[in-house]
Amino acid sequence: MPARIQIVENILSANDELAARNRAAFDRAGVLALNLMASPGAGKTSLILRTLEALRGRVRLGVIEGDLASSIDTDRARAAGIPAFQINTGGQCHLDAVMVQAAMHELPLAQLDVVIIENVGNLVCPIEFRLGSHLSVLIASIPEGDDKPYKYPSAYRGVQALVVNKVDLLPYVPFRMDYFREGVEALNPGLVTFPLSCRTGEGLAAWADWLVARVTENRSPAAH
Amino acid sequence: MPARIQIVENILSANDELAARNRAAFDRAGVLALNLMASPGAGKTSLILRTLEALRGRVRLGVIEGDLASSIDTDRARAAGIPAFQINTGGQCHLDAVMVQAAMHELPLAQLDVVIIENVGNLVCPIEFRLGSHLSVLIASIPEGDDKPYKYPSAYRGVQALVVNKVDLLPYVPFRMDYFREGVEALNPGLVTFPLSCRTGEGLAAWADWLVARVTENRSPAAH
Numbered sequence: 520m521p522a523r524i525q526i527v528e529n530i531l532s533a534n535d536e537l538a539a540r541n542r543a544a545f546d547r548a549g550v551l552a553l554n555l556m557a558s559p560g561a562g563k564t565s566l567i568l569r570t571l572e573a574l575r576g577r578v579r580l581g582v583i584e585g586d587l588a589s590s591i592d593t594d595r596a597r598a599a600g601i602p603a604f605q606i607n608t609g610g611q612c613h614l615d616a617v618m619v620q621a622a623m624h625e626l627p628l629a630q631l632d633v634v635i636i637e638n639v640g641n642l643v644c645p646i647e648f649r650l651g652s653h654l655s656v657l658i659a660s661i662p663e664g665d666d667k668p669y670k671y672p673s674a675y676r677g678v679q680a681l682v683v684n685k686v687d688l689l690p691y692v693p694f695r696m697d698y699f700r701e702g703v704e705a706l707n708p709g710l711v712t713f714p715l716s717c718r719t720g721e722g723l724a725a726w727a728d729w730l731v732a733r734v735t736e737n738r739s740p741a742a743h
Numbered sequence: 744m745p746a747r748i749q750i751v752e753n754i755l756s757a758n759d760e761l762a763a764r765n766r767a768a769f770d771r772a773g774v775l776a777l778n779l780m781a782s783p784g785a786g787k788t789s790l791i792l793r794t795l796e797a798l799r800g801r802v803r804l805g806v807i808e809g810d811l812a813s814s815i816d817t818d819r820a821r822a823a824g825i826p827a828f829q830i831n832t833g834g835q836c837h838l839d840a841v842m843v844q845a846a847m848h849e850l851p852l853a854q855l856d857v858v859i860i861e862n863v864g865n866l867v868c869p870i871e872f873r874l875g876s877h878l879s880v881l882i883a884s885i886p887e888g889d890d891k892p893y894k895y896p897s898a899y900r901g902v903q904a905l906v907v908n909k910v911d912l913l914p915y916v917p918f919r920m921d922y923f924r925e926g927v928e929a930l931n932p933g934l935v936t937f938p939l940s941c942r943t944g945e946g947l948a949a950w951a952d953w954l955v956a957r958v959t960e961n962r963s964p965a966a967h
Contacts, residue, residue: 586894587894589893612836640782643863673811687915
């Protein structure tokens with residue numbers, strides 16, 4: 520086996536081990552962890568802020584924010600009253616289990632029901648690195664175009680739910696919803712999908728209800 | 744030095760050598776090569792097709808298309824009459840000099856003035872790998888949001904021109920142009936910037952004229 524491939528496999532396998540430990544720590548705290556992935560600007564932080572509003576009084580939310588640089592997203596989350604911790608990857612194109620482990624220690628896990636881990640904006644690299652989350656969710660965005668499932672298949676294959684954000688822009692951009700959905704269905708049959716707009720609020724209730732149901736499942740004794 | 748860093752440096756240095764050879768081959772053919780980078784769905788292929796229209800009769804354009812999967816972009820380019828070659832990276836999150844070298848052999852370089860190399864849709868990884876191009880151009884897109892220079896600084900630092908696409912969507916999304924421009928200016932002072940819309944055609948003439956001027960410079964004997 521070529522040396523480079525061996526090394527990549529060793530890195531991935533060390534990451535997987537640590538991810539399993541993160542997952543066990545989330546489980547001990549009774550926290551559902553969600554890995555949120557998307558292209559830059561698809562609306563990850565906007566979805567988190569809208570989800571907080573929708574869940575208030577029902578579910579306690581914490582956030583781990585991943586970015587190459589800046590604390591813009593954490594500032595927005597904290598301003599909205601969410602316990603949030605910023606990871607700056609310093610150029611790395613995805614989060615990994617080590618970074619998430621460090622961030623978990625900074626959050627009051629015992630007082631939370633869900634932690635959303637906002638990955639680096641990237642449709643390629645984050646998919647390959649497990650973080651210890653229970654669920655992976657992808658956000659697609661209407662102005663990105665309807666061909667993304669065909670061009671970035673791995674992003675659509677590895678997730679348990681799909682949010683299609685910015686449906687308020689449908690009148691202004693060319694987007695064939697049938698073509699998009701066919702591409703998704705071929706990669707991830709029956710994938711639960713939430714068309715919505717973080718700007719107008721349209722469609723957010725269905726997403727929030729789905730998330731609350733996952734939290735309730737996670738709280739039940741049979742979950743662990 | 745840790746083994747992993749050493750290996751990454753070796754890979755980058757081998758890539759740089761090959762990139763220099765690609766550049767020399769472009770120079771021998773009198774072709775200006777352009778590395779076009781952006782997030783998924785920012786409009787790389789749309790810009791190429793609009794550029795072809797604008798340059799027709801003035802400059803002969805060829806295209807190398809990079810995607811994880813599919814030949815959607817090459818099909819669009821060929822349908823528009825552009826000599827085009829598709830690279831499928833098979834999961835790799837960026838193009839590299841080896842891939843471009845292989846693609847160059849498939850294009851009629853002697854009959855071209857410009858080759859646009861459309862990189863994988865990704866704001867992080869493509870920046871680190873030289874391809875042998877003369878110019879790097881980044882496309883930002885209005886619906887991605889105004890905070891992208893702050894979150895993806897390396898993408899904005901390493902380019903010679905910036906296209907800001909989808910200005911037709913400005914009335915429908917929150918985008919503070921001043922905040923965006925301040926972020927760009929801090930990273931890449933004086934960066935030449937083309938606000939435009941591939942959908943409406945607004946602003947494309949200025950971009951096309953700039954590109955024609957670069958081709959003219961490249962043709963002059965002093966260029967090499």
